[in-house]
Amino acid sequence: MKEFLIAPSILSADFARLGEEVDAVVAAGADVVHFDVMDNHYVPNLTFGPMICEALRKYGVSAPIDVHLMVSPVDDLISKFADAGASYISFHPEAATHIDRSLQLIIDAGCQPGLVFNPATPLHYLDHVMDKLHHILIMSVNPGFGGQSFIPSTYEKLRQVKERVAQSGQNIRIEIDGGVKVDNIRTIAEAGADMFVAGSAIFNAPDYAQVIKQMRNELAH
Ligand code: DX5
Numbered sequence: 585m586k587e588f589l590i591a592p593s594i595l596s597a598d599f600a601r602l603g604e605e606v607d608a609v610v611a612a613g614a615d616v617v618h619f620d621v622m623d624n625h626y627v628p629n630l631t632f633g634p635m636i637c638e639a640l641r642k643y644g645v646s647a648p649i650d651v652h653l654m655v656s657p658v659d660d661l662i663s664k665f666a667d668a669g670a671s672y673i674s675f676h677p678e679a680a681t682h683i684d685r686s687l688q689l690i691i692d693a694g695c696q697p698g699l700v701f702n703p704a705t706p707l708h709y710l711d712h713v714m715d716k717l718h719h720i721l722i723m724s725v726n727p728g729f730g731g732q733s734f735i736p737s738t739y740e741k742l743r744q745v746k747e748r749v750a751q752s753g754q755n756i757r758i759e760i761d762g763g764v765k766v767d768n769i770r771t772i773a774e775a776g777a778d779m780f781v782a783g784s785a786i787f788n789a790p791d792y793a794q795v796i797k798q799m800r801n802e803l804a805h
């Protein structure tokens with residue numbers, strides 16, 4: 585059984601105090617910092633790029649930074665994020681022209697690669713690349729915004745991903761992103777996820793440590 589990882593999404597943080605917010609959430613027990621990159625092209629929203637990632641590293645953030653690229657094209661940003669201090673980099677396969685090449689670029693840049701699946705993106709994109717993956721990110725909302733509700737059909741998709749990972753014999757993390765809360769995290773884990781992105785559930789709460797502790801208590805059952 586893999587250790588469960590909690591990955592707060594800084595999309596819901598106070599951007600005017602981003603360094604302090606990341607410090608606070610790591611001090612509150614976060615394992616990984618989830619970094620949502622949106623380009624107003626692949627998704628209808630615009631966030632931040634490698635300069636902000638680099639600024640967080642210079643500020644002193646040492647936790648793994650999990651870059652979720654919601655961009656098209658993909659490849660130009662890979663080396664930029666690797667140089668900026670990214671730990672994990674994932675992208676949406678339908679936004680990439682050459683999926684295997686993009687995964688290899690991430691590996692060659694020294695980062696851990698992942699593929700991201702929107703609620704209606706089929707899992708066949710996994711067919712020929714399982715041996716390259718560090719993580720599979722399953723979106724439980726349509727990408728672009730924080731604070732949306734978890735789409736229930738995701739549970740069945742997670743079970744299918746879990747089965748595929750087990751069949752592959754590979755050590756691949758299953759990450760879930762969108763609408764993760766204290767009251768559904770246990771069911772999500774039972775369906776197969778072991779890495780949990782949560783934006784609004786953590787950053788909109790007055791006490792980050794309390795929410796993360798409640799999530800870990802749910803996962804311990
Ligand atoms: C949505 C992003 C998510 C988002 C999750 O496109 O990928 O990471 O921040 O936010 P919540 O946890 O509020 O659903």
Ligand code: ZN
Binds near residue numbers: 618619620652761
């Ligand atoms: Zn995300």
